[in-house]
Amino acid sequence: MSGGKFITVEGTEGVGKSTNIAFIQKLIESRGVELVISREPGGTPLAEELREILLNKRDELFDPTAELLTVFAARAQHLNSVILPALAQGKWVLCDRFTDATFAYQGAGRGLSLDVIAGLESIVQQGRQPDMTIFLDIDVRTGLERASARAELDRFESEKIEFFERVRAGYKSRVNSRPEKFLVVDAGKPLEEVQSSILTKFEPLLDRWLAR
Known part of the structure; x- marks a missing residue:
């Protein structure tokens, strides 16, 4: 393969x-693929510092435009430090969130x-997009109950439910605009069923990529 695959969740x-x-x-990895696991925001020491700035609660209001930048x-x-170099070496990248x-x-x-x-996306990414995105979808209230039971909530997780309803709608709009780019999985089901769905939907694509 001349280049790796870029997959986001x-x-x-x-x-x-x-x-x-x-x-x-x-x-x-069971198919012998060299894989890099990363996340956003984060993935490098500097980007992880910026992640902490984004996630930590503070008294000062974080201006939305400042947050975006x-x-x-x-x-x-x-x-530029992780994803593109890995792909150029023929490695695959599996990333927790992206644009x-x-x-x-x-x-x-x-x-x-x-x-x-979209303008910032064009400047930063220069056309580089994930090859496939797996969208794990769940009822917002159920997801927040799970998150609150897991650990102390960060700045984003502490937002009101209406915020997350808008976020979920935003994700669905992205899926509807480019359905060929997304694999949609119902994450509200028991874990065994969720992973069975991932396997059913993703494995055929994985087979096609590796056959080329």
């Missing part, structure tokens, strides 16, 4: 991204201009 709070990314990782600053560092999250959280959630986000 998206979803609102409590969808089980970490658990299911580990499942997808095993599935890919911080997200893309972390993405630029991550993309779809920005359109959902900062766009639909915060109400920022989608055109502005």
